[in-house]
Amino acid sequence: MTGTTAAAASIDIDHYMTALGRQARAAARETARAGTAQKNAALRAMADAIAAQRADIASANAQDLAAGRDKGLDAAMLDRLALTPARIDGMIEGLLQVAALEDPVGAISDLRYRPSGIQVGKMRVPLGVVGIIYESRPNVTCEAASLCLKSGNAVILRGGSEALHSNQALARCIGEGLRAAGITEHAVQVVATPDRAAVGRLITMPEYVDVIVPRGGKSLIERISADARVPVIKHLDGNCHVYIDDKADIDKALRIAFNAKTHRYGTCNTMETLLVAQGIAAQVLPALGEAYARAGVELRGCQRTRALLPDILEAVELDWLTEYLAPILAIKVVDDMNEAIAHIARYSSAHTEAIVTEDFSRAQRFLREVDSSSVMVNASTRFADGFEYGLGAEIGISTDKLHARGPVGLEGLTSQKYIVLGDGQIRE
């Protein structure tokens, strides 16, 4: 492609994305006003459309899978890309579940009389236009569209280029659902070009997009955060810790430490480093070492750990920083809770940390002093999840502090404005 053609193409992408943005901004005024019943009708009609168009979706997906195999995508990527009948069922079920969730929009809280006679409270309102950038999983198209619509937002979805046909097939079903409920199709727009310039434009038009939610690997999220001119709800890595205190109940400690590592290896709320108090190490580490060995987990320990588990590798500095996302676990024996909290402050990604202890005051201090999006006492880190927390669904887990922290559900896609109800009051 010559320089001139490249420039021309990029102007076209700008023009295209600007048009999507303008349409989304207009649609957002309509979705903000849409009633609960209307939004739910759209979600159910989307589910019906997907059920009716299974064959089209499957054939679009087959096209993407074939192209992916030709391009040499690896097995894991092809697996994420595949829309099996079970995953199509899952999308339908997901849409119906979001329809069943409580509508956050318009909820009024803390409405109180002030000495001046006015009543002041807060009303929950949509954020406006949400931009979602994601990688291979086409299921995200439905999940993200449904959460954004239910929370009264318009959304621009930009999936991976390898899922283009699948996403377009799903977009047609979503559009049908919106039309059936009398909501503008611009409420959910799926970017129809694989050109990467579309992402560059999407994250730099604050006049049309209020927030960006990237879903994908750390490098994608870091790249987007660095270039965005719009707030980003970031979900970086989950280097999660469990600390077994010397006042822990041994049975709970063994259960939690085993579950937090082995329940699933590839999730962000999986434990990556186990911290054990010196005073209890000899009581828990031999049993844990055996259990992990049986589960095929590779252990890497500090000196004191290796004194109890002599066969394991030595942990190096990098291990304390690593989110393995694999059957590997770093273990460190610490003097006490102070050292555990200091280790977490230094190495954690501030996602999720848990203490196992029966000591009330230590539990209170751990809850207060550990600065992570989820802090737990006597529970597995694997609980850090929108469904487990009762949010109904999640659009991501924020490791930021501003706006939303931890699992982000419908509420995280809304804001609160102040409302004032008076009877003619003026400032004196």
Next chain:
Amino acid sequence: MTGTTAAAASIDIDHYMTALGRQARAAARETARAGTAQKNAALRAMADAIAAQRADIASANAQDLAAGRDKGLDAAMLDRLALTPARIDGMIEGLLQVAALEDPVGAISDLRYRPSGIQVGKMRVPLGVVGIIYESRPNVTCEAASLCLKSGNAVILRGGSEALHSNQALARCIGEGLRAAGITEHAVQVVATPDRAAVGRLITMPEYVDVIVPRGGKSLIERISADARVPVIKHLDGNCHVYIDDKADIDKALRIAFNAKTHRYGTCNTMETLLVAQGIAAQVLPALGEAYARAGVELRGCQRTRALLPDILEAVELDWLTEYLAPILAIKVVDDMNEAIAHIARYSSAHTEAIVTEDFSRAQRFLREVDSSSVMVNASTRFADGFEYGLGAEIGISTDKLHARGPVGLEGLTSQKYIVLGDGQIRE
């Protein structure tokens, strides 16, 4: 200054600001842990120190005022810069008031059992390190320091260069207060150089600063927002509207429209455009025209307004966009509430808008559909204020949607993390 010297100086500023940042980050761990009594003791000791050092503060301020007069600062700027005895009293009073406010840190809400047996709730936590950038008013030094400390944050304050000596004198009192309560002096650091490069560095070190709150004119805030690599709690302009509906109570309409404009002209919650429904214009505009004329307010109206108030100027497009901050008011007669809502959506800065009506359904619709940080029924826009809303104090009024919207008090300087309390639960 030669290029080499300038580069050297700017390296020194970088080095200096990095040191402040590192110190603030370490201090933030301490302020986050500090108990309510300790923080309150520090605030009261700051008030004592200011009372004891009135003479020093006054003489530092006199030095700034003399330099300002030499530099030819205008009367308004010199007035903002002056620390009169009454203003010093105000600072002391303000510190004691913040000490009396409820401590937001550690508050737990929505703690509920989930089907898995875990309890999930949210705990309020400090943001970390706050950077405040402000202009001439040295009182802001105490206000901002007290709010940040009470909310458990460390703060780096960067006041205007014209207030450098005053701010340094106040910084000494603040430091004394912190020391007296056993809190590190790095909890509140006042930038001691007038070099503008300090601001550039402060807003681009996300590793040390979690959020920036600029306080000042629109151009300052726009400049900072454009360059910041850290989230900014923005307060842009307040182009506020009152809409008098044709179902309004005439008396309430006259009181509110008069108060919203004339109570104070220079504040961001002052009405700048009055919208009046066609059906009631003849009943309210002549009386309002007279009242505004008596108060010395210049009116600029649309065609239909001028049919009722023939002596006033014609409003042009720019008037609908302007935050006058002066005794000037734009008036537009609209067909109905739909046109009023559309006008607000197009021209408002999304700060504060009010409707005057006795119609329940219209009030409900206005509250829901107007997308501003404060939306009011039958009350003066002048109520949009942290004190009037019961926040106790405010660090600014956010016209952003993410994180904090409207008046930002102690809560706006905090975040919420999830906490999970279990009894050995694991994910099955």
